[in-house]
Amino acid sequence: MTDTALPEPPPKRSKLPLILGLVLALVLGGVGFYATRAGLVPGLGSAEPEGEKAPSPLPDIAFVAFDPLVVSLGPGARSRHLRFTAQLEVTRKTEAEVRLLIPRIVDVLNSYLRAVSPADLENPAALVRLRAQMLRRVQIVTGEGRVRDILVTEFVLN
Missing domain, CATH: 3.30.1130 (GTP Cyclohydrolase I, domain 2)
Known part of the structure; x- marks a missing residue:
């Protein structure tokens, strides 16, 4: 009889890069949200107003x-x-x-x-x-x- 050897399946890829990418995306998203909310990013403002601004007068x-x-x-x-x-x-x-x-x-x-x-x-x-x-x-x-x-x-x- 002939020797029919089945080829070995390729080794499974590691899921470590996928998990690391997901964790890194969550961490960076949280840091970005905090920086925007706290007013650390210039031009986007903060949640709390910096000072009391008087409203503009109503038109006549x-x-x-x-x-x-x-x-x-x-x-x-x-x-x-x-x-x-x-x-x-x-x-x-x-x-x-x-x-x-x-x-x-x-x-x-x-x-x-x-x-x-x-x-x-x-x-x-x-x-x-x-x-x-x-x-x-x-x-x-x-x-x-x-x-x-x-x-x-x-x-x-x-």
Whole structure:
């Protein structure tokens, strides 16, 4: 008979380099976390503020609110009414002037919201475009530079 000797399997590799690499990665990760957290790495800051910093002063703004608007929607709409409330962001020196123009502002917003299609009102993504359109109309009524922004506080379809 022939002598068939099976080749010897290659020796198993040592797992020592893998274990050492894992331990070294954990140690270096911990040291890096500690150095960052303690503020030892420049430019990344520390967990505790270095000193009491005074907050920057608020901008010279005021908010002018007006009564909620209830707009009836057309017969093709799934909802019957829109309840809309907003506040106008103005500078303090123009606040009285804008308050004087509230009836005109309400009229413009009421007319605009009545003219918008019900599908646009029901689309949640259209609110950004609606805000921009309303802000532009309010700025035309009040004059440039008086109204900085319109903040929609309520927009409910029922």
